[in-house]
Amino acid sequence: MPRAKSARSSVPWAIARSVSGSAWLKNRLPRHFRISAHLGRTFIETALLDSLGRDGLQQLVETVEGWEEVDDVMSKGKGAVLVTGHIGNWELAGAYVAARGVPLDAIARGMANPLFDAYVNRARAEMGMTIVHDSDAVKRTPRSLRAGRAVAFVADQGVLGLASTFVPFFGRPAKTPRGAAVFALRFDVPVIFVAALRRPNGRFRIVVERIEARRTGNMDRDVDAIVAAFTEHLEKWVRVVPAQYFWQHRRWRRQPPDTPPELRDPSA
Numbered sequence: 001m002p003r004a005k006s007a008r009s010s011v012p013w014a015i016a017r018s019v020s021g022s023a024w025l026k027n028r029l030p031r032h033f034r035i036s037a038h039l040g041r042t043f044i045e046t047a048l049l050d051s052l053g054r055d056g057l058q059q060l061v062e063t064v065e066g067w068e069e070v071d072d073v074m075s076k077g078k079g080a081v082l083v084t085g086h087i088g089n090w091e092l093a094g095a096y097v098a099a100r101g102v103p104l105d106a107i108a109r110g111m112a113n114p115l116f117d118a119y120v121n122r123a124r125a126e127m128g129m130t131i132v133h134d135s136d137a138v139k140r141t142p143r144s145l146r147a148g149r150a151v152a153f154v155a156d157q158g159v160l161g162l163a164s165t166f167v168p169f170f171g172r173p174a175k176t177p178r179g180a181a182v183f184a185l186r187f188d189v190p191v192i193f194v195a196a197l198r199r200p201n202g203r204f205r206i207v208v209e210r211i212e213a214r215r216t217g218n219m220d221r222d223v224d225a226i227v228a229a230f231t232e233h234l235e236k237w238v239r240v241v242p243a244q245y246f247w248q249h250r251r252w253r254r255q256p257p258d259t260p261p262e263l264r265d266p267s268a
Contacts, residue, residue: 034243038198046091047116050123054099057127061096062199066208070150073190074102079145081184081191083211085156085234086246089204091120093196094152096206098128103149105130107137107179134162137179145187152194153180155227156234158254166256167228169235172263175254181226184213191226193233197241209233 052060073080082097082104084090098104106129111117121131132140132151144151158164158175163182166173184191191211196204211229215222238245252265 031243035247038244039246039248041198042089042091045089046120046123049091049095049120050126054127057092057095057099060092060203061196061206062201062203064206064208066210067100067206069192069208069210070097070100070102073192074148074150077148079148079187079189080150081145081180081189082150082152082194083155083180083191083230084152084194085238086154086249087234087237088195088197088241088244090154090196091124092204093194093206094129095124095127096196096204097150097152097194098124101128103147104128104152105132105140105144105149106152107132107134107141107154109134141183142187145183145189151183153177155180155230156251157249165224165227167224167231169231169251170238172252172265173255173259174231174251176227176231178223178227180230181213181223184226185215185219185222191230193230195234195237197237198244207237 049057070080082094084093094104094106106124108121108124108131110133111120124131129152130144132144141151155177156169158177163178164175165178167176168174169176180191183189191213193207193209193211195207197207199205211226211233213222213226213229250265250267252267255264
């Protein structure tokens with residue numbers, strides 16, 4: 001299934017009931033142009049990260065909301081789990097946190113192009129991030145959290161072989177990774193949602209929100225509750241800036257076998 005077709009079929013269904021997105025849906029051509037233009041700008045910004053430097057990156061940010069949550073959590077020395085999704089510029093979100101002086105490990109999958117992967121990893125390191133390949137996350141994350149570091153996950157794409165759970169995303173069950181929630185509960189550290197949303201003038205709005213983690217004594221249930229809460233935060237912001245989500249990914253491709261037909265993947 002081509003990614004463009006996935007975006008065409010997923011976006012109208014997901015945003016149809018969104019107040020922010022209703023007018024945006026009326027004309028298909030501008031809608032898909034905006035999605036593609038946003039993704040292209042995101043890739044270009046990512047490629048230019050190393051030339052910006054920490055000061056230049058911070059100058060790209062126009063407003064920051066909720067940063068006191070990061071300051072409060074990191075001042076306790078226990079570490080934190082940061083989560084984001086493929087919204088806005090997710091690379092810039094992590095880079096901004098590191099540029100502000102937060103000791104940050106970013107869990108990342110290798111890119112298909114090894115040369116670009118190495119280039120982006122150098123840019124990430126210039127901003128202060130330590131990159132941890134996802135295959136090393138189980139071993140490295142506990143060490144980082146014990147050392148009082150923040151560990152960042154882009155946690156909205158369920159892939160084969162990755163421990164996941166199904167939670168609602170725009171009303172449909174979506175396979176979503178559990179790792180960030182598992183680490184947060186096992187090491188008793190807070191979970192913080194961070195996103196970098198592009199403004200019309202090309203600068204960014206950073207939003208930071210604490211995700212409440214209730215502990216009932218049932219680990220599986222508590223993990224699923226955190227994953228669902230993170231996904232709710234993500235959906236809320238996707239409704240605000242629908243063109244800034246990575247709709248090219250088939251978010252509902254994998255679903256439980258008993259999913260009703262009306263809730264199945266709209267891009268299938």
